[in-house]
Amino acid sequence: MSHRLGGPRQERLLAALLLNPDRLVTMDVLIDVLWEENPPVTARRQLHNAINLLRRGLDSAHFLLFTERHGYGIRTSGAFLDVALFEQGVDDARRQARQGERPLAIRTLSAALDLWRGPALAGLAGQAVENAAAKLNEQRLAARETLISLRLAESEGTDLIPELTALVAENPLRESLRHKLIFALYRAGRQSEALAAYEETRVLLAAELGVDPGPDLRTLHSQILRNELEAAAPQPEPPPSGDTLPYEIPDFIGRAKELERLLDPAGGTNAPTVVITSIDGMPGVGKTTLAVRAAHLLAERYPDGRLFVDLHGHTPGQRPLDPAAALDLLLRSIHIPPELVPHDLVSRAARWRSELAHKRFLVVLDNAENDAQVRPLLAGTSGSSVLITSRRRLTALEGATSLSLDVLTDPEARELFRRIAGHERTEGFADEVGRVVTLCGFLPLAIRIAASRFRHRPAWTLAYLVRRLSDERHRLAELSAGDRSVMAAFTVSYRHLGPAHQRAFRLLGLHPGPDFDEYGLAALMDVPVAEATDVLEDLLDVHLLIQHDAGRFHFHDLIAQYARMRAEQEEPEQEREAARHRLDEYVLDLGLACERLIDSGRQTSGVAAAPTSALPGLSTPEDVKAVIGAEHRTIAAVTAGAGPQACRLAAVLGPLLLGQGYADEALSCYGHGIEAARAAGHREGEALLCRSLGLAYINRGRFRDALRTFGEGLAIEEARGNAHGAARMLANMGIAHIRLGEYAEALSHLLRASPAIERLGTLRDRAALLGNLGVVYTYRGRYEEAADCHLSALELNSTLGNQAVEVNGLMNVGWAYTRAGRLEEAMDHLQRALTLGDQVGAKEDAGRAMFLLADCLRRLGRHEPALEQARGALIAARAMGSQDIEGHALLILGLIHHDMGELNLAEECLARTLTLAGSTGQSFKQVTALDGLGKVAASRGHREVALTHWRDALEIADRLGLPAVDELERQIAEA
Structure with a gap:
């Protein structure tokens, strides 16, 4: 039966629908088929018109076009599709061969192959059509190989040599065909030609692939050399019972290391047990795409069948597939009649394992919910392999190896975007492409959607796309096209969480830092640390969190935005504020604990010392060093968003950050703290932070800024009548003048501060003043006076038991002795200073x-x-x-x-x-x-x-x- 079509575009449209009978094909896919990288602005309207023309041209008795919201499909009786008749014939021949009816199997398979009238989809162009044609042509070649094997088993040989010679010429690297040709030559009595054909194969594989012939070919060669090969052909491999793999995505990019691991020759059919590999990763990272790609590359190793089933573990709007239902699909996919499929799960699993025993199947279990869903679907004996994809780490799956998939690298992400968006519109815009993929977080799903939207909007420029994606509050909404949406992918994972985990996910969206640990989450949730630890590990297992360092967790950028959105939508404002306040208090308590341990002589004005939060164990300066090293960016971010509390936080945490070498974060804290103090009219806090900010400026070499800031603080203290505070400000101004080399001015400020420091200052104040006087005397060449000052300061600091400032005293004594020429004494003090400085951080x-x-x-x-x-x-x-x-x-x-x-x-x-x-x-x-x-x-x-x-x-x-x-x-x- 023939139908008149309106030209090549109509033919490609019909082919795309018939290749997916009884299934919905989305409009985006059909547009790709018809126009590839250059769709017109009116593509959707033209597609709709083409569907109407196609509907009028088809015989409705055999074909029925149907329309749904996102695409179109075609319903047809399988008997009217050549490909269906062909696949049925191949399956029938397989069954007949298994039952020992080889002559009947030969006739059945020959009739199936006679349905072919040339290459698949000949005359139709386009990447999608060509990919489908390649798969069909591969099925045809596999069937021809099976037919030749059956004929060899029936003692044919000489008549097959011309056909095999032609097939080898067309497929020179296909070892299975060369094996059959060599065997046919040997059977025909042409032993020398058989050996020559083997040598040709060996040289070709070495030159083209750098490998030796496979074990089957090597065994055949050895048998021919020793004249041990029996005249009867080995049993032919039966035709595959089914191939339900989806088509490969034509724009697959990168993943070379991951593919190398999945294609490891140590696995597969040579493994002593069934090979099970679980691919896990966050939503949209490309797990299914990688699994399908690997399955196609592995296909030749599994001649009995390549099966694919979507378990709907995280499919929007669908419940996860029950294991019993999945087994029903798998058994019927290898042509077990429905009436022979057992009713209960245990019996179905046993039948499935029996069918796969001693065979070579590749099974892809996509989108698994958990271990329990997958376990009954696994093969029980060696020879077969299983690829599983899941958003959850399947850690309890016995015998499985895990491959956790990360986002794309920058070059891979750029190439994926360019390939989908079109090279002609991205050429010469490397910076814009880089910005787009960065805003997409290098997530394949997000990149595909952004590139697809850009390709279908000719009026857009890349700069315009960057502007749209740069709006953080609307970025997730931008990453949506047709039935694909980054937000929808995240929503499925979120809804699979229990109530406590959903709340934790939302509250973590309020965390301002780049990463967090169990103590931070415990503060946000107001729960024990042990509970927070379990929640973080669970969120990590379902790939809603990432972990690069032990004990530290963070979000992917897009998931962080999704978590914040959920918090704003579902957490009452009062609870959001309470959670933020608890985090502020935790950070403050952490700072106070660190301060007490390494800077015990310091007095922080207006800050209560009683901790209210659960804190990590801190017993040594090394602990403080590690904690501040992990939390310094979070401390700065918390202070920036703390509002009125920023003054308290900066007063405690700024000096800690500065002392541990995080000057940029300290400057940020002080800036926000001063703003908060001024807004609240808190003059004492403002003065305190002016002094601290000035010291931070000194650390950064910004000495004039330091003098200006100290001057502002001095004016506040004098207006308040605080002689002690004014003296401390003068002393710090002396430090800035020292660093500027203005020693006369430095000495003047230090001597002005001295009476009030002696009368009102703490031991620490007095030690600091003496130390700075010693510095001035050293620069002016008064080395003995300098050493006396530094030794007195060191004695005071030792009395305080404050090792942090003791380091400074040891260092200054060593410096003065160096200038005085007392080098051995100097070296002793300096080495002690260096050792102690490393210890206390x-x-x-x-x-x-x-x-x-x-x-x-x-x-x-x-x-x-x-x-x-x-x-x-x-x-x-x-x-x-x-x-x-x-x-x-x-x-x-x-x-x-x-x-x-x-x-x-x-x-x-x-x-x-x-x-x-x-x-x-x-x-x-x-x-x-x-x-x-x-x-x-x-x-x-x-x-x-x-x-x-x-x-x-x-x-x-x-x-x-x-x-x-x-x-x-x-x-x-x-x-």
């Missing part, structure tokens, strides 16, 4: 101790260990973002390289020091760097260059009253 002071120790070792002539310490200081400085320490480290490195005669390295380090010192106004470093550059020039014989550097240094030193004046004048005079 005082990163900044440890960095300073390293470059000071390097200078001491240099003066002792121990250049190699000096280099090691200076380089360590440089690395630590860059990790902390401290330009001050970086400049000192470069300065010492330059001096070391000069002493070692490495003048190029010395010049480079000193020049970079001079640049850093100039940008931050650090005069002492400028003088020393210029002096060093002068010595480098003098070593090269460049007298005038050296004099220029020394005169520049002398001008600065003379203005500041530095002890280097005399030495510089001597050098200039001698030059």
